[in-house]
Amino acid sequence: MSAESRMAGAQPFTALLARSITASGNARPTDEQYAAARRILVDWLGVALAGTTEPVAKILRAEFASAEGAASVLGGGRASAADAALVNGTTGHALDYDDVQQFIGHPATVVVPAALAVAETVDAGGEELARAIIAGYDAARFVGTLAMPGHYDHGFHSTATIGAFGAMAASAVLMGLAPEETENAIGLAATQAAGLKSMFGTMAKPFHAGRAASAGVIAARLAARGMTANRESLETDQGFLATQAHQPVPADWRAPRFGESLDHLLFKYHASCYLTHSSIEAVRQLVIERGLIPDALESVVLRVPAGHLKVCNIENPATGLESKFSLRQVVALTLGGYDTADIGVFNDMLAGDEALGRLRGKIGVVGDLDSIFGARATIRIGDDTMLEAVWDVSEADIGPNDLDDRLDRKFSVLATPLIGAARVREVLDLSYDIRKTDLAKLSASLHIA
Template identity: 45%
Template sequence: MIANISLSRTPVVAGRIGPAQGLTAALAERAAAWRHEELAADMRELVRQCVLDWIAVCLAGAHEPLTRMLAEEAREQGGHAQATVVGQGFATSCRQAALVNGAASHALDFDDVNMSFSGHPSVVLVPPLLALAEARGASGAEFMAAFVAGYETLCRIGAAVSPGHYTAGFHATATLGTFGAAAACAHLLGLGAADTAVALGIAATEAAGLKSMFGTMCKPLHAGKAGADGLLAAQLAARGFTSRADAIEASQGFAATHGPDFRPEAALRDPDCGLYLRQNLFKYHAACYGTHAAIEAARCLTERHELRDEDVMRVVVHASSMSDSVCNIAEPRSGLEAKFSLRHTVAMAIAGIDTAKLTSYSDAQTDDPDLKRLRERVRVELHGECSELTQAEVVIKTTHGATLRQRHDAGVPERDLCAQRARLERKFRSMAAPVVSAEVCDELIDLVDRLDELPDLSPLAGLLAGVPLDAARH
């Protein structure tokens, strides 16, 4: 028999319990307060960039096998045609659209990142918000304010429970993502601080997702699940459902049960740059994030010194010893393994292969004899004192006797938002091209550019739904 059992507790409590202003309530109050007209210009631009990047990865991921399975499941379950399923040519209930689109956009693992919570923000925020906005006819400005509310809440919770939550085995995109989605959807539904706290409470008891699932279809499923569950939490809170208003910090609440670290004061402190969205990192290489700094450094040297294959005598990549279990496959035997190989991706960068392109990671390309010969000249040196997976230094000895060095930190966000915008547009066109026409590409870019002014999101949703299936890459 089991100790400490309280199997029977009558569930329906008229009031909503918990202290007036614990961490959960404080975060709810901040989340509910966001207004589009108060967003700084750079914040608005960053939201638009997140949305543009999300569309790119979602369009490209829409025809992955896992996405098709989830879309078939949604079709079988049915639902009112409230929200577009991207690239599948049908609409379904908000919650199912959030599930499918969330998984689709994380399928390629090419979506944006925020280190404050060790996870992927846009894939848990945009899908439920887009679905809800489409269903309710919300404006672009309302969508944007809700996105920021969700984004900042998500990162603040991340700051409170990091690094223990992630290192203990929880996939923060899934778990903390549920809170972010709940806060975002609560904002779009116009909930006040008290109801937003209830939504966060429901999210706290729905939040799930194991890091040990990496390498299976469950990783992208996590993003969809977080968005759909966060949406449910907000919808139920709007209907008067009850939960604890101190669910994060309560005794045996979310923080206490999901990892060793909890510093509520860290969640209430502003980040150095004022807001977490300013720390958003986009991915420009379709490989593991741990390879990005080395790719950037190698590409920089190659371009600056106009290096060709025959100029390169040997290459040393200095990286964190944390890379060893993450992205240090010395002799990748497949395109998939190439994405987790510092040696191989650095060789690709020097050879001038487009590391942003999904097709660059084919098995055939990985097995290319010239590329393999170049790879043989790359050595990886790992350093225990370097604790950042996002940092690397590449040293190239040329056949002419020169020693070229370049460091890069892929954890530092781009300060030049115009340059970032241009780079994201290139990524967008590259990823969208196989699935939509150049005209639709232009229209999508234009619509996102005018997001603040859109009275509703139906034109955007219409273009995303209307992707002709026969144009799919698969």
């Protein structure tokens, strides 16, 4: 056995994943799973609609959208299924406001646009879409549990790489691929998977998501036409895990189970990198409780997990995009009274604001917290009083009704400026029970005049 095979565990991961994806096409989701799929859809639609005005979205529409094509493009036009997934996936990640999953990254902006594009080509309904979304999340999470965190720590953007398997799975379910075809599709997704963390803070980061969505669609469509690939692409020598995991397969791995990934959904309520959110909330708590004003601050120390320093530690961002990956900037915005839930505060002008720059100079970041998503903020004010707050956004206790209300409000805030209040209500009503959602009507309601 080679060293690469030992790293991959020499288990039939590809066949197990293929069987799981194939079985998902006939699965019967629970009411809770349908509700989770609806939350995923509504949250992504809101951030994607808002993302249509971003420069990267306009660039991709100019290149790929036209008056013809099998699938709809958000922001206007049509394209092939693969190109629609590319444009819409990029658009949905342009604001970095989409959902989070520990072993994947940002699954919705890869899985949902692929599923919507393929669903449109096969005339699927809401029930089929929900199964495809769940299968996509499950597939991506399974691959992620085998490869993470070594894969991400080594510099790969998991939304782009792991996400490609999710887009492929969603597409395969909607297209009804057989197990052997699905094994080939897994291989075709594996050999396209790409994305570098060094691109964070640039337009290339959201492009990663669109490219992964497109790669998944292409993988499934080509496999359905008979294209072959290595049918042991996950576990084989020089395969995906051997070349990209950079760690042994965890001893506690297990085969994917339908809907298991839905137990780990995390949604964003700040328009920045998710790893900045606990720091924002910790500082925000102190601002609210103590009525802090910037002039009273002597210093701020953020203690965060070491991994955050490799993702969101841009000291002096020059652009709005870089600001989303700057712990100092998001905390300076919070201290300065700005609402980081507002997509408009992440702009080039505020990145260069002198007052915010002075606040950033008072903020130190230390990567020694034993956590995954948590943060501890310590603020010293003028009379040498020390204030401290600890927060972990991944442990927020929100009931399903409150979660639905919060996500519906987020969708309304993001979408109303683009499609109007009446059609916002239409979208929410059409998606209320995703099993009955008419996807053609939903697409028409999303049209931006």
